[in-house]
Amino acid sequence: xxxxxxxxxxxxxxxxxxxxxxxxxxxxxxxxxxxxxxxxxxxxxxxxxxxxxxxxxxxxxxxxxxxxxxxxxxxxxxxxxxxxxxxxxxxxxxxxxxxxxxxxxxxxxxxxxxxxxxxxxxxxxxxxxxxxxxxxxxxxxxxxxxxxxxxxxxxxxxxxxxxxxxxxxxxxxxxxxxxxxxxxxxxxxxxxxxxxxxxxxxxxxxxxxxxxxxxxxxxxxxxxxxxxxxxxxxxxxxxxxxxxxxxxxxxxxxxxxxxxxxxxxxxxxxxxxxxxxxxxxxxxxxxxxxxxxxxxxx
Numbered sequence: 001x002x003x004x005x006x007x008x009x010x011x012x013x014x015x016x017x018x019x020x021x022x023x024x025x026x027x028x029x030x031x032x033x034x035x036x037x038x039x040x041x042x043x044x045x046x047x048x049x050x051x052x053x054x055x056x057x058x059x060x061x062x063x064x065x066x067x068x069x070x071x072x073x074x075x076x077x078x079x080x081x082x083x084x085x086x087x088x089x090x091x092x093x094x095x096x097x098x099x100x101x102x103x104x105x106x107x108x109x110x111x112x113x114x115x116x117x118x119x120x121x122x123x124x125x126x127x128x129x130x131x132x133x134x135x136x137x138x139x140x141x142x143x144x145x146x147x148x149x150x151x152x153x154x155x156x157x158x159x160x161x162x163x164x165x166x167x168x169x170x171x172x173x174x175x176x177x178x179x180x181x182x183x184x185x186x187x188x189x190x191x192x193x194x195x196x197x198x199x200x201x202x203x204x205x206x207x208x209x210x211x212x213x214x215x216x217x218x219x220x221x222x223x224x225x226x227x228x229x230x231x232x233x234x235x236x237x238x239x240x241x242x243x244x245x246x247x248x249x250x251x252x253x254x255x256x257x258x259x260x261x262x263x264x265x266x267x268x269x270x271x272x273x274x275x276x277x278x279x280x281x282x283x284x285x286x287x288x289x290x291x292x293x294x295x296x297x298x
Contacts, residue, residue: 030125038107042242043282045057045274062240070212071213072111074115075113076114076218079179082251085249085251097186099286102286106289109208111130111195112182115227136202138202140236142202142237157258159257162256164219166254210239211239212241216244218250219249220250220270221250221252243270243274245281250269
């Protein structure tokens with residue numbers, strides 16, 4: 001038998017071993033989280049007013065499948081133009097990371113949305129998986145910001161027209177924003193997503209069959225409500241939305257109307273959201289599933 005020389009077969013072997021590049025114009029797919037069984041029970045608090053103006057507080061249990069649920073973390077930046085705001089975010093971030101770690105392990109999708117910082121995440125699989133989701137048509141236009149209309153402005157419970165910073169000495173910020181990334185106490189790992197683009201987030205949610213969104217982060221009266229992935233927009237797009245009320249903070253200065261503590265100012269905004277936009281929940285409800293719902297039948 002005639003032997004083939006090693007040099008003769010080498011070019012073909014190298015060709016087979018070479019990494020296969022995607023076809024021109026097509027992006028290589030990225031793995032997304034497995035869809036697993038499991039149901040979380042959320043005790044959702046809402047408010048409504050009767051004709052005489054009396055406010056009724058109600059609570060109902062929402063049963064959400066983990067495979068259809070995402071947590072969106074809004075603007076938990078590494079720093080801020082307002083020092084006291086930055087301090088509160090730094091205190092909140094470890095608690096938030098504990099919650100999203102537990103939720104991630106249950107099968108909930110984690111989407112990090114630190115606006116204006118996408119350069120930091122360029123080339124990461126977490127950003128690329130969001131960017132590569134196919135375009136999905138939406139029932140209403142997805143706009144960059146969803147501000148208050150005049151009716152909501154009149155009924156808004158706090159005065160944040162000056163920005164809401166509660167530092168002792170207020171500064172006029174003229175330079176570029178100082179934030180560069182999400183707060184480092186929040187882990188961006190595994191099948192997580194990163195985006196600050198409402199269309200990208202909508203595309204990804206539609207691709208993955210996500211119908212339920214829990215929003216946490218800052219600031220309750222501004223970005224949580226206004227962003228293209230915030231409460232107003234996601235509600236208008238038809239998602240089931242809840243605000244995680246113990247993992248949010250407002251931009252409110254007690255030296256402005258209604259002249260209450262910062263903590264109470266944040267509560268007033270949460271109550272406004274509960275009455276006008278969506279229910280709120282406590283974060284612990286995102287850390288466990290209903291017993292027996294996370295198993296497949298044999």
